[in-house]
Amino acid sequence: MATPKKKVSKKETKSDFSTYIKGFWILFLGGLGALALVFLLASWGVFGKLPTFEELENPESNLATEILSSDGKTLGKFYNENRTPVKYDDLPQNLIDAVVATEDRRFYEHSGIDVRGTARAVAYLGSKGGASTITQQLAKLLFSDEPSNKLERVIQKVKEWIIAARLERQYTKEEIITMYLNKQDFLFQAVGIRSASKIYFDKEPIELRPEESAVIAAMLKNPRQFNPYREISKDKSLERRNTVLALMAQTDKITEAEKDSLIAMPMKINFSPEGHADGIATYFREYLRAFMADWIQKNPKGKDADGNDEYYNIYRDGLVITTTLDSRMQRFAEQAVTAHMENLQREFDKQNEKNKTAPFRDITVEEEDNIINRAMRNSDRWRKMAARDIDVEQIKASFNKKTDMRVFVWDNGPKEKDTIMTPRDSILYYKRFLRAGLLSMTPQTGEVKAWVGGIDYKHFQYDHVKTGRRQVGSTFKPFLYATAIDQLHLSPCDTIPDNPYCIPAGEMGTQKDWCPVNSSGGYRGMVTLKKALAESINTVSARLMHRVGPNTVIDLIKKLGVDTKEIPAVPSIALGTADLSLFEMVSAYSAFANKGVHVDPQIVSTIVDKNGTVLYQSVPKAQDVLSKESAYVTVNLMEGVTQYGSGARLRSGAINSYVYKNVITGHPYGFTNPIAGKTGTTQNQSDGWFMGMVPNLVTGVWVGGDDRSVHFPTITYGQGATMALPIWASYMKKCYADEDLKISRDAFERPEELSIRIDCSIPAGGSQEIEIPDELDF
Template sequence: MATKKAPKKTAESSGDYSKYISWFWRLFVGGIALVVLVFLLASWNAFGELPTFEELENPESNLATKIISVDGKQLGTYYNENRTPVKYEQLPQNLVDALVATEDERYYDHSGIDFRGTTRAFAYLGQKGGASTVTQQLAKLLFTGQAARGWKRYAQKIKEYVIATRLERQYTKQEIIAMYLNKQDFLFNAIGVSSAARIYFNKDVEDLELHESAVIVAMLKNPRQYNPYRKISREKSLGRRNQVFKQMEKNGMITTAEKDSLQALPMEVKFTPEGHADGIATYFRENLKKFMASWIKENPKGEDLEGNLTYYNIYRDGLTITTTIDSRMQKIAEDAVAAHMPRLQKEFDRQNEKNKTAPFRDIEEEDVDRIFNNAIKSSSRWRKMKAQGKSEDAIRKSFDIKTDMTIFSWGGEIDTVMTPRDSIRYYKKFLRTGMMSMVPQTGEVRAWVGGNNMTHFQYDHVQLGKRQVGSTFKPFLYATAVDQLKISPCDTLPNTIYCIAAGSHGNTKDWCPENSGGEMGGMITMKKALAESVNTVSARLMDKVGPEPVIDLVSKLGVDTSKIPAVPSIALGTADLSLYEMVSAYGAFANQGVYVKPQIVSTIQDKNGTILYQHVPETRDVLSAESAYVTLQMMEGVTRSGSGSRLRHTWRGKDPVYRKAVTGYPYGFTNAIAGKTGTTQNQSDGWFMGIVPNLVTGVWVGGDDRAVHFPGINYGQGATMALPIWGMYMKDVYENKDLKISKSEFDKPKDLSITIDCDNYKSEGVNDELPDELDF
């Protein structure tokens, strides 16, 4: 009988698992060693360069330069990336809580890597959320860039782990949160949370409420898919915002009742774009670039390792420029322009309906061709096509091909199709404007409006534009006469034709100016002569003082006189000057004869708050206090009885600009105002210069070309074209008491020897009904 063999014993049947246990530990230890090796290799740059200690200490960021108004408001930024960094202390706690609850709820418990979250992500293949901590996301933003694909993504992830742990050793938790929020791109030029708060809610970041902070945190997942401004993503943004509230409830940061009430709130966005052409003071900000370019060139940042000079960059160095612009006054100025110019333009267009050469007048066809040719050659289209190597013939032909374009109108932008040549004619019809307001005692520029719209009219009519100033030049002549001859506003001269002969004062022929209104005869006081812009009196004064002293005076007042000929006709304002020059020169009249150079920047600070520049006023004595005051008294006559009197007096009839019945102009000023209107030949330019004790403001209105003008003086004078802007501006400025614009009388010198009280004026013992005639 055969015997059965006993079954062979195995490890499984004997319960001996030592072999498997051994393999398990080998695999486990090997796995750990492999992970350690991978991280070591990563730290040794095997998967690509890792940031150095210095780079971790100073992570590279493009920081926007902030432009701040004198009243502490941000006017705009210069940037490659519109990033304004904020410190952790500036972040509201509700924003920090919303971020941690939504993006990294164990943020304060890990050292850069959330192993619990990582395990969950592997186990569920990412279906229940990713595992990236806030620190890892910062590492990606700072040093690893956009997500790679394939095996490179795994290498990138490992690098993020290594960088995250290094960041945690280098920075505090609070600093990491601030860096993370400063680095995020929220679209629409909103780089960083500070820009996002301003652009989406028009608030400083520290003023954000919880429901607003939740919208910003919601965008962190995907700023395009969850953007609150884009119509296509608003619903997603709202849903994601409510999810933030749910996460905050889950983590005990808000109660269920608070969550429910917050989720019921509508999502409101106050979109305030910050493009280079958005916001207020756009012309000023463009001009400020020139100031900064000059300052940067003269103030090197330091030297590099090779000894080469390095310079500040306004687009990435995070400077803070505190300007003299007052955001409130700037807004009022822009509103005044926006209120007056469309109505003036409407009347201008009406008067051009039957003008065959519109918008041009009084020129020949060849002059029109010349204007168009100059416009074509100075256009961006011409420059771009020329740079592309296109022939001149091909470029010219392109100006007659219809194309899609967006054009300006006072009612808003219009999408249309027209030829570039037709667009030139279209834009030529628009009247342009410039306005500047300055504190005469300090030179601080408070408002600067360079044109109608920076996007469509990029030429700055404050400083770049130089046009004939007309009768606004006459106060310089009168001031020279007061200074040299001690004339009184009460002195009189004949209002009759007066000729300055050829060969006298540089004249090449006899000069016999007539008054613009044609009225002459009798005697007239100096004050009335200036108020009514009497040219015959200006001729007599010019013959007495000569053009050279007048030119010398305006030169000392900051005017470029290199192109002003020393001839008598300058008395009528034939010189081309900028509004910037005129306002700064007029400022000396209100500052007791002391000229102060206009100031647009108070301080410049680096990103750490260190002051790099502090403005020092540039001043010089030009006129005696007596001469300045007497000239002011004569200019007050302009607003009391002359061409500027509509600022004060009740007037019944049809307003020449608004074409409707009114009872008085809408200004009603009763305080001391010295001013002067100016109108140039053929009504090409309208000016108004207005002075109160602590503010001097100038306004210019005219066409892009001198051939673009009103056909008659009724609409083409400074009192109609420019004065209304000044009036509306000052009326609103006075209504804001915080601005502290003076309504007082001008400061009277203590030792005033020239008589200004014409009612009791006596000269050489004569007490006539009219003051005595001057002896010239």
């Protein structure tokens, strides 16, 4: 018999339903309370420190120090993170539209947390997109570490919400999106929108086109997975770019027709890395790093809480250093060095094909071993192994084991190639490359305009502008002639015997008779002073040195900015036996072009902090060294070098038949304007120099091997007129072609009162204030 069903009263049914309702509200309100408690505890810092009001006002950031040229171009940066912040006004509207459409289309409607987006993310467990707003993403970038587990991620999310709400109260929407883009890491040292724009497209953010902005916005989702430069991710980057453009059309930021047109465009980037070894003026930037280290030590920014000095940090303080370099002139200089050195190296290698001791000449096997062993001991490999207390013999043995490496090659410019060789063989390989240096300076201000320290910074980091010191050869002679003119009141028209001449033993520190011979091996009889310098006649230099003495010449070059501590006071310095740097040579020559006034070289114009406060303003230091008359007469003598001496090829472009034709410019040099200069060649053709001047620019060039035993076999190619002068000519041709640079074509300014005869067509006393004898009895 079936059990009868119990009849449920309406009263009981209503009571049960009320229980469910009550339970629901208890759970709901309890959940809200618990959530509120979590937020309250998080805001109190129970789950970890939150930023203070002051930190929100000034969020800490690693800001790169930017290096600017005098014409406002970025030469490079010093950084831990390559971040240079921009303002909202520096961002194009198409980029703002792309970011908002892709990352947070209700960005302008919410107050940091998108409730609708959060509800959708919870309902669909994130399968239809996340809920993080741009403000929340900024909060995460600014203040949160990566969580190590799910619980920490939940707590971090709560903190991000709190920080996002505070950010919304503290900043405008424009400031928030600007901060967000300034903080993003786009890979390849591209931290922040400005670095990304420069590295991927080589342009400022404001110049980005819509399709380029879409590429940037596409990377926000995952900069590695959607990177336009990585070969493995290019297709995904293009696909994601097109998705961004479609989203912009959905939000009415572009029309459907514009979307279709932009999607049809190929994805083009102009990858321009900003690593420390990339870009232009790399050698200069490395010297600037040392300059800044010295300046920072001398200029503390304030005191810390304990009263100790606080110093600027070029890797995170966001300084802006405006240098004296001109980016156009720097590029012209680097192009000239590259073009000439690749051709010169080709000829050098050809002449070494039958050289059994290549790349060295005139040395013994023992001397060659010494060079290699010295290079081994100075290498990074040796230092690192020695630091691990590895036995010396083991270190030496490691240099004979073949290994994979990337090496420098000339191949229509500087390139790299993969190869296998022993470290010892790589030392020999790199020794064979000729090196070069160029420095260009405005003599009136001391401003350095171009600085090329070598042929490729990545593989040849030794700076041949400031660090390298080599014998200067005949480029030293103008200092001797200037001394003689200043002391003896000589004229370029005065005649001097070119015949065998000796300074006896015991005089001027000589231990035996010093009897220099001319490089030509012959003698010319009576010659003018102008011809003697133009043709670098050594016997005339000996006679002049005998009259003025080495100490007087050393006193002069010291005033011209040369470090003379290691220069012996002996007559042979007249022929350029002293080792000087290109930096010193250009600095010293500049006084001749600047009417006898020496101005210390300047490389930095201003240093400004991230707030725009000027921390440093250069003030040129000048010193009268020579009279205007002596300086002008010396310049007039050096003009003879380019008129009919070793620099005459600058006029016609004619180069002796045994030298490859003007391979750099492809046409004769053909300079017609006044140019003062001096070539220099040292013993065994180890060093080739050319110093060239026009009224407002002095430029010096040096070319040679890493070791003095690396050189051409004969003077044909080994002279300064062949090794160095073509670089100067190519550089100046490019500078003159850019009329905005305003490089002078005028004559050097003649002093109003000139008592020394310089026009040799006018007889002595014809129109001069005093009569200078035509011949000096030396």
